[in-house]
Amino acid sequence: MIDAELWGSILDITAAVLLVLGAFLSLAAAVGLIRFPDSLARLHAATKPQILGLILVVLALALSLRSGAALLLLLPVVVFQMLTAPISAHMVGRAGYRTGTFDPDGLVADELQPDIEEAGRSDLAPRDTEYP
């Protein structure tokens, strides 16, 4: 039988480990920001820890606080982030495609290109200039 004090310290250590994992994911995003060559690749690296890192840190906070009221307030944080992160990633990705801030040779498939040609909207196609 585990007494309350030991149980409390186990939860505290678990919370600290989850906090370190969340911080590590956020550092992974930063490494992606600095290492990847163009905006769309950086967007890919940046959007991953927005959800998983936040979930890990919120879980750590919930384990550390151990109160139902705090958990009720923490759920909206994760829900809001889950609702808004895909929208902002989509908007930035759309702007990135239209302004051509990526290397077209690095793409395996570009399914938007035929649609743009069919619609006759060459103004929406990525520009032909070299990306630095």
Added chain:
Amino acid sequence: MVEILYVIAGVLLSATAIIAMYRIIAGPTILDRIIASDVLLTTLILVVAAEMIINAHTRTIPLMVILAATAIFGTVSVARFVTKTEGGRPQGGAS
């Protein structure tokens, strides 16, 4: 034990914030800057949560909720107004 993990988390989050600041300053395009500022804002939410874990209080939970709910506005409004320019690099401007 727990204190060492807190210090590690603090160092990792600080490094993230510094690298994101570097990307905001260095660019080269406005999209890189807005992506980096998004990362900085997410890091800020994580830092607020980490501070609550370390100091064992609940006073800044509303700050987390508001940051998570309004993080979208800056990114979407800037991404909306990114246009092609003559210089070959996207810049802000009315589209």
